[in-house]
Amino acid sequence: MSTNTTDVLVVGAGNAAMCAAHAARERGKRVLVLEAAPKDRAGGNSYFTAGATRITHDGLESLSDLIEADERHDTTEVPPYSKEEYAADLKRVTDGRNDPEMTSILISNIADDMRWLKSKGLRYRLMYERQAYRRPDGGYLFWGGLHVGNVDGGEGLVRDHYRAAEESGIEILFGARALRLVQADGVVTGVVYERDGEEHTVQAEATILGSGGFEASKEMRAEHMGPQWHHAVTRGTPFNTGTMLNEALRIGAAKGGDWTSCHATQWDAGFADNESNYEVTNRLTRQSYPLGIIVNRDGRRFLDEGADFRNLTYAKYGKEVLMQPGAVAWQIFDAPLRPMLRPQEYEVPGVGEHVADSLEELARDAGIDADGLLETVRSFNDSIRTSVEFDPNVKDGRSADTVPPKSNWANPIAEGPFYAYPVTCGITFTFGGLKGDSQARVLDQNGAVIPGLYACGEALGGLFSGNYPGGSGLAAGIVFGRIAGRSAAS
Template sequence: MDVNKCDVIIVGGGNAALCAALSAREAGARVLLLERAPLERRGGNSAFTGGAFRIAYDDVDDLRELIPDLQDAELDGADFGQYPATQFFEEAVSMSGYRADSEVLEHVVDESLATMKWLRQNGVRFAPIYGRQSFQVDGKHRFWGGLTVEVSGGGYALVETLFARAEAAGVEMHYETRATSLVREDDGWVVGVRTRDGAQQLRAGAVVLATGGFHANLAWRAQYLGHNWDLARVRGSRYNTGDGIDMALRAGAVAHGNWTGCHAVFYDLNAPAFGDIDLLNQQKNYFTLGIVVNARGRRFVDEGRDFRNYTYSGMGEQVLAQPGAVAWQVFDARTHDLLPDEYRVKHATRMTANTLEELAAKMEGIDTAAFLDTVRTFNAAIDDTVAFNPAERDGRGTQGIEPPKSNWATALETAPFFAYAVTCGITFTYGGVKVNVEGQVLDENDTPLPALYAAGEMVGGLYYVKYAGGIGLTAGSVVGRAAGVHAARASLRANG
């Protein structure tokens, strides 16, 4: 393909970008995809995810369309329940403090199942999230927290499948190509991009930006997120430095969403500074099954406030505010058996001991006396009259201590004991640009910038105070698909 005769340029190489590329190609456009990363590091943040998708569905028949190889025995041994669109929307909008862009969010919810079916048609294989999102209760897998489906093979398999599909469909890929600015006509129409040095212009009838947020931009983190955020580890792609946001803003896009907010989790204390695709499972998100203490030996969060899907994205901020930006998640033998693979990898910073005193001695820098007192006080505060059930908000909490533990409180009393040292790992930032349901980038008057589209984590206005696990890949797919097809149509109309 002559790079100056393509119809649509996609900037980015994650899930949203690939969905945009595929849908633009399906609409008949000649598509060029520019990926800043080298080939071996392609995939953006999506490659680092577990591959969970939050989707609206009415019953298990909807899921069988996504997972046609579900066996009757699996259905008999699991309760998939339902997750209606009304519940999906209400949970997501309430978690934003009712600040979310309701029109775009509603579009994401309403199109979630149809878009997942489209991904299935494009080779993506889905499976139930048995290992991370279900517990066996009374002999049945019970899914919890609104998540039941993931990509088989995780986020890396998702992007590799979509890359293969896009390449087979004729999408041209250019790696190690960093776009730095947009090419615009005098009337404001976006007709291409400039590369790193500004010398090369790649022209097209429309451009889709899908370069992620700015979580890997240390200076922007310090500027927008605030004190200490330059110290956070980067959980995902090192290439998400805000390039697309910067290009769009300079072209007249309006800044949108929560620019001081981000998705950040408990992350292994000794994880690398940037995400490494060969060292996944650095996050430690099942703190709901134990307690979390800081270097002073004190608890500082309600570990059982809600399912981890609704609270985990705020834990990075909590630990960053602790002395030394370090904490320990502590479990005993009973709850440790319920932990998923991210706690069992060899590279986990894990301490094990047969007594709490021995465990404290291994927790470097902790106030041992205060820690032991915290555990004793916590154990004594548990309401043992309520049964423990990890698959629902069981109400088994504590009384008379601060902070409380609202659900899943179990005494730390059965050896061996385990502690996992954690810090803050930032996943992505919430601030970005404003789009409509077609993925068109909007200016301060809500007027679309001609031939400019955006998708994925650079879209602002969907997440604010909290984040519902699995919604990111869903939103990237839905908006990316919409942006691609509408960009293709706009380009093809303009060029006759």
């Protein structure tokens, strides 16, 4: 077994881990990053994202120094998104179970920290295709508090991180899977890792865990979240198996956040290779559901598709699908609605899609109970508040007074051809992690700091429970990754 040394050791090479590495390196430390995946599969879940990052700002003009120019900006309205709104969204969607101190740190730092990343070569843009519909006058109105994302999505995010790392002298070992934490007199002094079938040891002054959650481990999912989670599809990296979380717990670290819940979306159930697909990445998500209805095998609706903006509900609706018979459901749209669906998701070659001229034929083709679907659609159509004008850019109050209700964006499913998209539960990341302090130092079960050990990203629990506001995961990775890197370097 060989041994080498470094100042700061980072486990993982996704967004949070790389932010930690950048922060430590710019303070003059030697930084070594261990990435379990080979280079062409590296980046953790960050590679699979659309790059959307929730940031506070005062409107489009205030973002001009961050985002790339676009000719559409002249006809675009981007409502300001304040710290107060950010905090309120986090509190609301987690039912108040978010850690107040972590929330304050996140919303106070994200705007400056994204500009810090831009200075290192990361690139940002307005996310027209995900967060705005074109208005009748040809302009755009952004909605939902989530407006900015990385150029080229998650792939661009990871590529830019690695380029910045190479330029600054950060060393990344790909295909290096961390196995065990090493301690001496209660201080974490490094990691044992496996590469090419051989074990090696890295000794470090500080070790940062940016190695993700346990979403790729069916066994840990079933243990902590319930047996039904064994059947969820891993939509992101297959390398986040919770190994280093268990290692931290083994040496006495305290759990942080909600270990019983996760980020889980509606995921294409008809695509042939729908698990950890590095070619299609996040395009197998199905996020135009607020425009239509979602039914189960019995043809029955089971949630409010229009309860809120998509980016405030999508991360919890995967679980709702998992709880349905066969862990499957169908998003239903008619001909007028179909052109509004996101083409980057609903027009992927090989997409799970059923098309028919009648609802009866659609049900037979998709495997939905026809009588149930017909009754659901009839009841839904008859209950729509048609006196209210449909507007997908705002919570329009165009509701359907049925069971369950649809609070916004209710449009009749009435004009063929009709479309059904099969979805299952795609798990993105788990919300439970390690307990940390304001400096991202890992705490033990008595609240004391474990010397030499830090955590960031999905490995640091506390911000999310049951649900999360879209784009706040990457934001948290940036903020707490930078904090972890600075703390480890000092």
